[in-house]
Amino acid sequence: MNREVIVSSGKIARELSEAEVKEIEHELTLYPDKKAVGLEALKIVQRHNGWVSDESMLAISKYLDIALSELEGVATFFNLIYRRPVGKNVILFCDSVSCWIMGCEKIRKEINDHLGIDYGETTEDGEYTLIPVPCLGDCDKAPVMLVGEKMHRNLTADSIKSLSSSGKAQNKSGE
Amino acid sequence: MIGSNERPLTKNIDPSRGALDMDGYERAGGYLGAKKISSGMDSSSMLGMVKDSGLKGRGGAGFPTGLKWSFVPQGPDSEVQKYLVVNADEMEPGTFKDRMLMEGDPHLLIEGMIIAAFAIQASKAFIFLRGEYFESERCLVKAISEARDKGYLGDNIFGSDFSFDIVMHTSAGRYICGEETALLNALEGKRANPRAKPPFPQVSGLWGKPTIVNNVETICNLPGIMANGIEWYQSIGSGGDFGTKIFGLSGRVKNPGCWELPLGVTIREVIEEYGGGMQEGYSLKAFLPGGGSTDFLTPEHLDTELTYDAIGKLGSRLATGTMILLDDKTCPVGMIGNLMKFFSHESCGFCTPCRDGLPWVDSIFEDFERGGGTHKDLAILHDHVEYMGPGKTFCALAPGATAPLGSGLKLFKDEFEAHIKNRACPYKH
Numbered sequence: 394m395n396r397e398v399i400v401s402s403g404k405i406a407r408e409l410s411e412a413e414v415k416e417i418e419h420e421l422t423l424y425p426d427k428k429a430v431g432l433e434a435l436k437i438v439q440r441h442n443g444w445v446s447d448e449s450m451l452a453i454s455k456y457l458d459i460a461l462s463e464l465e466g467v468a469t470f471f472n473l474i475y476r477r478p479v480g481k482n483v484i485l486f487c488d489s490v491s492c493w494i495m496g497c498e499k500i501r502k503e504i505n506d507h508l509g510i511d512y513g514e515t516t517e518d519g520e521y522t523l524i525p526v527p528c529l530g531d532c533d534k535a536p537v538m539l540v541g542e543k544m545h546r547n548l549t550a551d552s553i554k555s556l557s558s559s560g561k562a563q564n565k566s567g568e
Numbered sequence: 569m570i571g572s573n574e575r576p577l578t579k580n581i582d583p584s585r586g587a588l589d590m591d592g593y594e595r596a597g598g599y600l601g602a603k604k605i606s607s608g609m610d611s612s613s614m615l616g617m618v619k620d621s622g623l624k625g626r627g628g629a630g631f632p633t634g635l636k637w638s639f640v641p642q643g644p645d646s647e648v649q650k651y652l653v654v655n656a657d658e659m660e661p662g663t664f665k666d667r668m669l670m671e672g673d674p675h676l677l678i679e680g681m682i683i684a685a686f687a688i689q690a691s692k693a694f695i696f697l698r699g700e701y702f703e704s705e706r707c708l709v710k711a712i713s714e715a716r717d718k719g720y721l722g723d724n725i726f727g728s729d730f731s732f733d734i735v736m737h738t739s740a741g742r743y744i745c746g747e748e749t750a751l752l753n754a755l756e757g758k759r760a761n762p763r764a765k766p767p768f769p770q771v772s773g774l775w776g777k778p779t780i781v782n783n784v785e786t787i788c789n790l791p792g793i794m795a796n797g798i799e800w801y802q803s804i805g806s807g808g809d810f811g812t813k814i815f816g817l818s819g820r821v822k823n824p825g826c827w828e829l830p831l832g833v834t835i836r837e838v839i840e841e842y843g844g845g846m847q848e849g850y851s852l853k854a855f856l857p858g859g860g861s862t863d864f865l866t867p868e869h870l871d872t873e874l875t876y877d878a879i880g881k882l883g884s885r886l887a888t889g890t891m892i893l894l895d896d897k898t899c900p901v902g903m904i905g906n907l908m909k910f911f912s913h914e915s916c917g918f919c920t921p922c923r924d925g926l927p928w929v930d931s932i933f934e935d936f937e938r939g940g941g942t943h944k945d946l947a948i949l950h951d952h953v954e955y956m957g958p959g960k961t962f963c964a965l966a967p968g969a970t971a972p973l974g975s976g977l978k979l980f981k982d983e984f985e986a987h988i989k990n991r992a993c994p995y996k997h
Contacts, residue, residue: 425775426757426775428757430757431757432740432754433737436738467758471739471742472740472741474740488906489662489906489910490856490892490903491661494903495819526700526741527661528660528661528910530663530664531664532662532663532664532816532818533817533825
């Protein structure tokens with residue numbers, strides 16, 4: 394099996410960056426075998442690149458000597474590994490039971506209206522991607538969502554409006 | 569109630585400030601329990617103490633913790649490498665208790681882990697944290713680093729001959745990882761499908777080594793038991809269960825939240841005294857007592873004590889102790905449909921009843937929502953309660969889904985019928 398090329402598309406492994414290699418090497422010191430670091434490597438690569446491309450998959454597979462099919466099995470199993478490009482900020486929108494009782498569907502509609510995106514979609518300016526997520530574990534403050542690494546709680550229509558404007562502000566400051 | 573003012577899990581938690589650091593935690597009496605390992609207490613007496621305390625696992629199943637630990641083979645012929653894994657993959661719908669503990673008092677978890685690891689003689693532990701809990705990760709990483717600096721983690725901790733360290737593992741989001749053997753597969757870098765049991769993880773777990781998987785809240789009970797003793801621990805709680813439990817409320821209650829209360833407190837006390845009752849204009853129709861995989865209970869059960877046995881006798885489970893309240897203005901069929909969508913999405917896809925049954929059930933609920941539900945659909949839903957029930961599937965995920973489904977079909981028969989008759993959801997408009 395050729396682990397360096399996805400034959401059908403002719404795609405080849407990219408070079409992992411120094412920073413990526415350093416972080417993967419650190420993880421390798423914590424686990425008894427390379428296979429266990431597969432998911433960690435996917436997360437590291439995603440942290441640096443926003444998502445995990447075919448070229449990144451090939452690079453990890455080669456670096457950790459994990460069969461590409463096996464790594465793909467792991468990558469596609471987990472909700473938080475993105476195999477397609479996402480916006481700068483991923484909105485993980487809780488649609489589980491407590492948030493549903495507290496009206497998250499209305500908030501979702503609010504996001505549809507104000508950002509123009511629904512589940513699985515990215516805003517045209519590449520700023521936000523909206524993805525539903527199982528219960529975020531903040532049910533006493535429902536409805537909630539996670540934007541990047543920040544929890545937004547007790548959501549109202551206004552919280553969504555402020556989100557869209559702060560997104561634009563972030564753009565201007567070049568963050 | 570005796571000992572009802574004791575709050576060993578949350579005494580250091582104050583939302584108006586950040587979590588206590590190492591100094592603050594020690595000033596508040598922290599690490600006294602764990603330090604017993606250097607004052608002559610051996611691992612088997614520590615294990616015996618936890619066994620005798622009557623502590624039951626707080627992750628959902630309620631299995632006696634000390635008994636679970638006692639299945640780890642010990643002695644000269646046993647595997648040298650043993651592992652402790654903390655299940656911090658809190659993802660049960662409506663459950664938000666472990667987040668509070670990890671973000672509110674991370675050193676309590678670390679102290680508890682030292683105690684558990686010493687009792688089972690594990691030199692290494694993994695915290696399996698859900699990937700979305702960024703704040704919990706920050707709190708724990710900081711606390712682990714403080715504990716290492718102080719020599720409470722690493723070689724020869726507290727001057728004993730016991731060495732122990734913790735690896736922080738953040739997952740990438742799948743509910744099935746809460747199932748302990750699926751969690752172990754995920755830690756090994758595999759797809760998180762559950763494993764066949766036996767062998768049980770206590771004998772052959774992570775990389776084939778003896779492994780104990782405990783929930784965050786379970787571990788947080790240990791420092792108090794070690795520092796204050798069994799008599800103290802058993803003075804808290806009633807109805808045959810000991811200690812405190814984090815109970816939570818979500819839904820249309822005036823004051824949603826979670827509180828540490830003695831086991832045996834009544835459901836009414838939690839909802840009315842702590843939750844302040846339902847919001848104006850809403851009344852309580854039914855509730856799930858311990859997260860999304862428990863059977864519905866109704867207001868007639870409000871005076872039941874929150875113990876594993878008492879809730880079990882009603883045909884439901886105490887499970888995570890975080891109650892989800894259904895009010896009279898919210899559609900019960902829609903609520904169950906929401907839960908079925910969750911379970912369907914989170915099925916690992918390994919066994920047929922779960923992989924094929926849950927999406928089928930989910931699509932029927934979508935039909936009901938759109939007004940297209942039929943009596944034939946209703947019969948198919950009833951069939952699935954049996955097809956996906958305990959013993960029919962590889963793990964407990966689908967049986968968990970049948971808890972709200974089966975109890976809901978019985979309890980909300982009229983509401984299902986109304987959806988069919990009106991060809992619409994009667995709760996809309």
